[in-house]
Amino acid sequence: MRKTYRLFKLMNNGNLVRMGTKAATLALNMHLPVKGLIKQTIYQQFCGGEDLQETVRVLNELEQYNVSAILDYGVEGKESEAEFKRTCDQLIHTLQFAGTQRNVPYISCKVTGITRFDLLAKISSGETLSAAESAEKKKLYDRMFSIAEAAQKAGIGLYVDAEETWIQDAVDNLVFELMRTFNRQKAVVFSTPQMYRHDRLEFCKRSLADAQEHGYILGLKPVRGAYMEKERRRAAEKGYPSPIQVDKAATDRDYDAVLNLALDHLDRIAICAATHNEKSSMLLAEGTVRRGVEPGHPHVHFSQLYGMSDHITFNLAQSGFHVSKYLPYGPVKDVIPYLIRRAQENTSVAGSMSRELSLIYKEIKRRAL
Numbered sequence: 572m573r574k575t576y577r578l579f580k581l582m583n584n585g586n587l588v589r590m591g592t593k594a595a596t597l598a599l600n601m602h603l604p605v606k607g608l609i610k611q612t613i614y615q616q617f618c619g620g621e622d623l624q625e626t627v628r629v630l631n632e633l634e635q636y637n638v639s640a641i642l643d644y645g646v647e648g649k650e651s652e653a654e655f656k657r658t659c660d661q662l663i664h665t666l667q668f669a670g671t672q673r674n675v676p677y678i679s680c681k682v683t684g685i686t687r688f689d690l691l692a693k694i695s696s697g698e699t700l701s702a703a704e705s706a707e708k709k710k711l712y713d714r715m716f717s718i719a720e721a722a723q724k725a726g727i728g729l730y731v732d733a734e735e736t737w738i739q740d741a742v743d744n745l746v747f748e749l750m751r752t753f754n755r756q757k758a759v760v761f762s763t764p765q766m767y768r769h770d771r772l773e774f775c776k777r778s779l780a781d782a783q784e785h786g787y788i789l790g791l792k793p794v795r796g797a798y799m800e801k802e803r804r805r806a807a808e809k810g811y812p813s814p815i816q817v818d819k820a821a822t823d824r825d826y827d828a829v830l831n832l833a834l835d836h837l838d839r840i841a842i843c844a845a846t847h848n849e850k851s852s853m854l855l856a857e858g859t860v861r862r863g864v865e866p867g868h869p870h871v872h873f874s875q876l877y878g879m880s881d882h883i884t885f886n887l888a889q890s891g892f893h894v895s896k897y898l899p900y901g902p903v904k905d906v907i908p909y910l911i912r913r914a915q916e917n918t919s920v921a922g923s924m925s926r927e928l929s930l931i932y933k934e935i936k937r938r939a940l
């Protein structure tokens with residue numbers, strides 16, 4: 572607990588996170604011996620291990636508390652064909668591994684792990700693709716279809732993560748096709764609406780209409796969104812209106828609205844509330860109970876990132892809800908972008924302690940009484 576406290580205290584300092592981010596990236600690129608230090612600290616807090624076997628210790632620990640895991644092969648931002656193929660194979664391997672475990676009902680993936688970011692941006696922009704780009708797009712579709720097929724065969728769900736807005740249309744269209752194909756009997760494939768976007772509540776309603784029209788279960792894993800500063804910066808630089816909500820209250824309002832939408836259509840929507848927000852988690856938990864739906868309903872799921880908000884995870888599990896930790900695994904150098912996002916998320920806002928830090932601080936004080 573004290574080690575975790577010290578780590579979150581360090582991350583609370585914005586300047587330190589900015590400097591540390593640059594120093595760690597540089598040191599790894601220069602092959603300096605910093606891997607051990609990163610692995611013993613921030614990596615250990617947020618990741619399950621460098622390979623699947625290493626994650627088993629964490630999986631077993633979570634199982635003791637009826638908590639499951641979403642395995643996430645945390646490699647992102649790759650650019651070569653050989654790396655895309657390796658990631659695709661690894662995702663299929665992860666699904667097969669998940670099928671052998673008692674508490675891994677889902678895995679997650681990033682489309683940028685298996686194709687070029689610029690290709691997704693071009694598809695999203697609506698520009699005409701060259702013959703070579705069309706062939707790349709076909710390869711992407713073939714790969715995602717074989718991953719979804721492996722998920723269905725292993726009886727495991729596939730969460731497709733959301734990333735930057737300017738590649739998201741390409742990802743969404745692909746995910747719609749996957750859901751229309753694989754979600755006929757149960758939700759295998761899940762899309763991720765980022766509710767910090769002001770257009771996503773409408774998107775979720777359109778998604779529901781698509782599921783009703785095509786007769787499939789809509790898999791939704793709403794998040795608030797992890798790229799807010801980058802989105803605002805790009806919009807300002809390029810001179811287009813920001814896709815981000817005007818304020819946090821608007822994000823919260825739409826996040827909760829999508830949970831209510833799911834509660835109203837549990838026959839058609841399988842929801843995973845991927846959040847550390849206590850109010851949103853309570854809303855879904857209480858809404859489920861109030862409607863007389865049993866807590867273990869297969870369409871109601873909660874998830875928090877491994878290393879964060881254990882109080883929400885373990886209380887929900889104890890009350891009989893399906894709840895999991897999002898557990899990235901992979902080589903230390905490959906999960907650095909993920910770790911940077913976690914460090915940034917846990918820096919102080921306007922000088923006050925980050926939420927995780929103040930929770931740990933309160934718990935240390937409670938235990939000292």
Ligand SMILES: Cc1cc2nc3c(=O)[nH]c(=O)nc-3n(C[C@H](O)[C@H](O)[C@H](O)COP(=O)(O)OP(=O)(O)OC[C@H]3O[C@@H](n4cnc5c(N)ncnc54)[C@H](O)[C@@H]3O)c2cc1C
Nearest residue numbers: 732733794795796797818819822845846847848874876897
């Ligand atoms: C299981 C899981 C899967 C995830 N997958 C993804 C993913 O695929 N893609 C992704 O982008 N993120 C993903 N995330 C990360 C998620 O977006 C962040 O954890 C989340 O932003 C933190 O929000 P919160 O709901 O936990 O709670 P809160 O702490 O209540 O909300 C913080 C969030 O609110 C939003 N916000 C803050 N200030 C403002 C403002 N001024 N205006 C508008 N909005 C504001 C931002 O999104 C900020 O991150 C995932 C998280 C979990 C738990």
